[in-house]
Amino acid sequence: MKSRRQAALLDLIDREPFHNQERLRRRLRQQGFEATQATISRDIKDLGLVKRAADGSYQRPGADGPAPDTAIPALGRAAAEYLRSVDRVQQLVVIRTGIGQAQPLAIALDRAQLSESVGTIAGDDTILVIARGARGAASLCKRLRDYIRE
Numbered sequence: 001m002k003s004r005r006q007a008a009l010l011d012l013i014d015r016e017p018f019h020n021q022e023r024l025r026r027r028l029r030q031q032g033f034e035a036t037q038a039t040i041s042r043d044i045k046d047l048g049l050v051k052r053a054a055d056g057s058y059q060r061p062g063a064d065g066p067a068p069d070t071a072i073p074a075l076g077r078a079a080a081e082y083l084r085s086v087d088r089v090q091q092l093v094v095i096r097t098g099i100g101q102a103q104p105l106a107i108a109l110d111r112a113q114l115s116e117s118v119g120t121i122a123g124d125d126t127i128l129v130i131a132r133g134a135r136g137a138a139s140l141c142k143r144l145r146d147y148i149r150e
Contacts, residue, residue, distance in 0.1 A: 005033045006043050010060065013049065017057035024058070071112045078108035079147035086144045088137045093129040095144065102127050116140040 008031050009024065018024045021040045028035055035043075048061040055070055082101040087094045097105055106122035109129065116136035121128045131137035 001033075002043075005035060005039075006047055008033055009040075009043055010047065013058045013060070017052075017055060019056050019058075071108075075108040075112040075114075076147050078105050079144055083144060083148055086141045088134075088141050091131045091133050091137045093131055093137050093140050093144075095127040095129065097125050097127070099125050101125065114140065114143075116143075 005028065008028060012018065012024065012027055012031075018027070021037050021044070025035055025037060025040050028040070044058065049058045050061055051057065052059045082097045082105040083095060084098060085096040087096075095102075095105065102122040102125050106120040106127045109117060109120050109127070116131050116139050118130045118132055120130075129137075129140060131140055
């Protein structure tokens with residue numbers, strides 16, 4: 001029962017942000033697991049869960065990144081602040097930033113887990129984004145240019 005409850009707990013925190021144990025307890029109860037706050041607390045300790053700095057939600061140890069519901073707005077803020085230009089060549093997108101600003105924008109792009117993007121490579125003021133094809137690259141360029149206009 002403990003391992004099934006802990007597996008359900010991990011599944012829950014992977015899918016939605018939980019800021020407190022009481023909310024976790026209620027959601028586990030909805031899934032058929034009766035647990036006290038003390039049990040939830042022990043499960044959190046056993047699993048090594050930590051609170052995410054960005055929003056205080058529980059996450060697996062070593063999970064790097066903001067909650068999914070905060071990643072897209074964070075990308076918008078980073079793009080508005082750092083993005084200087086966007087160019088596309090087939091399925092490649094070249095992004096120019098100010099000096100020293102490529103890394104934070106690339107991190108925001110990676111954390112947003114956009115469906116158009118396979119991955120990024122960042123230098124000091126340039127990011128190369130590999131898109132999932134020419135259409136994905138065009139869509140990504142439009143999305144990034146929209147962030148500049150906002």
